[in-house]
Amino acid sequence: MTTWNLQGTKQHILICNGSSCMRKGGEEVTQAIRDEITQLGLDDVVHTTRTRCNGRCKDACVTIVYPEGTWYKALTEEMGREIVRSHIGQGNILEDSVIYTYEQEGFVAPETSDSIEGISKKVKEEV
Numbered sequence: 662m663t664t665w666n667l668q669g670t671k672q673h674i675l676i677c678n679g680s681s682c683m684r685k686g687g688e689e690v691t692q693a694i695r696d697e698i699t700q701l702g703l704d705d706v707v708h709t710t711r712t713r714c715n716g717r718c719k720d721a722c723v724t725i726v727y728p729e730g731t732w733y734k735a736l737t738e739e740m741g742r743e744i745v746r747s748h749i750g751q752g753n754i755l756e757d758s759v760i761y762t763y764e765q766e767g768f769v770a771p772e773t774s775d776s777i778e779g780i781s782k783k784v785k786e787e788v
């Protein structure tokens with residue numbers, strides 16, 4: 662177990678390592694993101710965490726970038742590297758791969774998203 666001093670960390674990348682994402686290359690995506698962070702010398706300002714299922718398995722492999730609250734879908738190793746180079750490095754979101762962005766009213770799916778809407782939590786509570 663490790664206890665990092667996270668003072669000065671500017672961004673946090675949550676990489677899904679749940680079973681659906683792992684079947685779609687989650688381990689390779691994790692390694693690619695971490696390698697790109699190291700290659701760009703960003704280890705002191707970007708923290709990564711492997712997570713269990715994030716509840717968007719149809720979009721596997723899922724990765725989330727905070728503090729922006731940008732949810733990415735269907736990541737490959739190369740897309741993981743591109744998130745680090747473009748989103749983290751230059752502030753450019755990879756629009757075509759976004760499931761949700763974080764707005765004033767909460768998470769919002771882009772109008773251009775082709776991801777499934779999923780099950781409403783309100784509907785689930787009524788069943």
Ligand code: FES
Pocket residue numbers: 677678679680681682683713714715716717718719721722723
């Ligand atoms: S396993 Fe990654 S979203 Fe479910």
